[in-house]
Amino acid sequence: xxxxxxxxxxxxxxxxxxxxxxxxxxxxxxxxxxxxxxxxxxxxxxxxxxxxxxxxxxxxxxxxxxxxxxxxxxxxxxxxxx
Numbered sequence: 001x002x003x004x005x006x007x008x009x010x011x012x013x014x015x016x017x018x019x020x021x022x023x024x025x026x027x028x029x030x031x032x033x034x035x036x037x038x039x040x041x042x043x044x045x046x047x048x049x050x051x052x053x054x055x056x057x058x059x060x061x062x063x064x065x066x067x068x069x070x071x072x073x074x075x076x077x078x079x080x081x082x
Contacts (some may be wrong), residue, residue, distance in 0.1 A: 006054070007047040009040020017051060021058045028052055 004014040012035050020034040028044075028051050031037055037051055038044030044051075 006050050007037040007040065007044075009042050009046070010036045010038075012037040012047075014054070017054055018058065021055060026055075026059060028055065031055065 006012055006014050006017050016035045017031060017037060020031045023034060025031045025034055028038070028048060031051055032039060032044070038048055
């Protein structure tokens with residue numbers, strides 16, 4: 001069960017999500033800061049609902065903060081293109 005990928009963009013496994021919760025993460029944002037889940041191209045649009053559901057199941061509360069700060073992807077740009 002630990003070899004299930006939750007965040008495809010960053011390659012974060014279920015085991016890493018569970019470890020983050022055991023380390024004290026009580027919100028999606030806390031999990032994101034510990035293992036980069038939700039920081040890939042989709043910015044959590046795919047994995048955030050999964051992470052939220054895992055978090056609710058593990059901590060046993062429906063009052064989990066669902067909001068995650070979505071930021072546009074940053075890509076390197078050549079100076080000549082500017």
